[in-house]
Structure formats: structure tokens, C-alpha cells
Amino acid sequence: MQETEADFLQIYDRRDYLSPLVTVDAAIFTFHNGELFVLLTKRSEHPEKDKWALPGGFVDETKDTSIEDTVQRKLKEKTGIEAPYVEQLQTVGNNIRDTRGWSVTVIYTALVAFQDCQSYVENISEASWILYSEAISMDVAFDHREIMQAARERLKQKALYSMIPAYALPEEFTLPELQACLEVLIDKPIQKKSFRRRIEQANLVEEVGQRPASGKGRPSTSYKLKANAKGFNFIRNLEA
Structure with missing residues (x-):
């Protein structure tokens, strides 16, 4: 058998x-x-x-x-x-x-x-x-x-082609905080305008409220990642 x-x-x-x-x-x-x-x-x-x-x-x-x-x-x-x-x-x-x-x-x-x-x-x-x-x-x-x-x-x-820097931040973050984290990960400064344009065009974050200003500054807008951000890849690397 x-x-x-x-x-x-x-x-x-x-x-x-x-x-x-x-x-x-x-x-x-x-x-x-x-x-x-x-x-x-x-x-x-x-x-x-x-x-x-x-x-x-x-x-x-x-x-x-x-x-x-x-x-x-x-x-x-x-x-x-x-x-x-x-x-x-x-x-x-x-x-x-x-x-x-x-x-x-x-x-x-x-x-x-x-x-x-x-x-x-x-x-x-x-x-x-x-x-x-x-x-x-x-x-x-x-x-x-x-x-x-x-x-x-x-x-x-x-970090050059995805939103992974946001995962090193709290669930709610400001765009300056996201940009600062991104710059540390890619080890180079990036232009504020190009960064903001990249984020806005991808439509990967949503506004969640205003963060009170410290001192005499203006309140900052807080954002969080949308559900589709985790698997999103930009068409072009940030360096391009």
C-alpha cells in the first residue's frame, strides 16, 4: 500500500x-x-x-x-x-x-x-x-x-517617491513638520513651494483643524494622511 x-x-x-x-x-x-x-x-x-x-x-x-x-x-x-x-x-x-x-x-x-x-x-x-x-x-x-x-x-x-516620512510623525501633523522630516530622511533641503505643490496635487492629506500658535505666531493647520497614502508612489522622484 x-x-x-x-x-x-x-x-x-x-x-x-x-x-x-x-x-x-x-x-x-x-x-x-x-x-x-x-x-x-x-x-x-x-x-x-x-x-x-x-x-x-x-x-x-x-x-x-x-x-x-x-x-x-x-x-x-x-x-x-x-x-x-x-x-x-x-x-x-x-x-x-x-x-x-x-x-x-x-x-x-x-x-x-x-x-x-x-x-x-x-x-x-x-x-x-x-x-x-x-x-x-x-x-x-x-x-x-x-x-x-x-x-x-x-x-x-x-522618501524620494512616497509618503513614508509621515509615519515618523504623530497622526496629526503640520506641513512644515512633514517637510522637515522629509528633508532629514533625504539629507537635503527642498523648496517649500515645490513641496507644497507636490503634496496638494497628490491629494494624500486632509485638513483636521487648527493648532494654536505659540507666542505671537499664527495658528498652524493640522493634517492627517488619507487612507490611500500608504500605498501611493509619486510618478517622479523628489530629486527629479
């Missing part, structure tokens, strides 16, 4: 085969006080104990039904919120990056609003927002410096 797949699975034991470690790492960025920050956590255990590292961890088969579940679970553990923008960056697998053994790591980049998670992050002793410019000069764990640089470059490229 020919063996069926059900028969095969009944006797199959995956522990009979060597398997690599499967983990996720996340380069989480935010925009605050005109600068770009990345979230780092201090490792409390070996390997690389006491070094700063990107948040991440092992896939938990009892909690995660997909690798996306894993990264969102780890992001929420470190920030207290679900990141509104998460994108898979790359997958790294070899026998040298982790001294515990052969490992496969799926790497993500994410953007969150500083104001939405700062109070939560402040209560986690081993987590801190670090200026990106400082983080890439630190002696961080594993290959996390290279991961941060790759994630930073991805965000720069995405």
Missing part, C-alpha cells in the same frame, strides 16, 4: 534534522527635534552581552503564525505600539554572524512617532532612542551597524 502524505506526516519528526536559528531584527526610526533617531536595546545576555543592539528576537511558534507576527510582537514589546510603517529589508543567513550557531535573520525597518511611544520606551531600562549619527559610530552587537546603514538608505530612497 502506497504511503499517503498523512501517513508520512504522522511519523515525521523535524527534530531528526538540524535547523538554523530563526530570528528577526528591526531597525526602528523616529523623527524628533529635527533629527533622526534609532531605537537600540542593551543586551542582557550572551552573546554580545552589554552591547547595544537593534531590537529583535526568536520566532515563537506558540505566538506567531508568520514572520510578520514576530516582528510586530517584538516592536510592540519595545515601543508599546504597533508600528504604522513596517517593511522587510533583507534576509541574512550564515554560520558566522551569531556564535550560537547557523542562523537566519529576517530584517525589517520601521517608522514610529516619537510622541506615541516615548513614555513607554522611557520605562524600559534597556531601551533608548539614540541619534542615528551617534548610533552608527557605536560598538553595537553583531552586524547591526551595517543593518542600520542599509535601513537608513532604504528609508532615504522611499
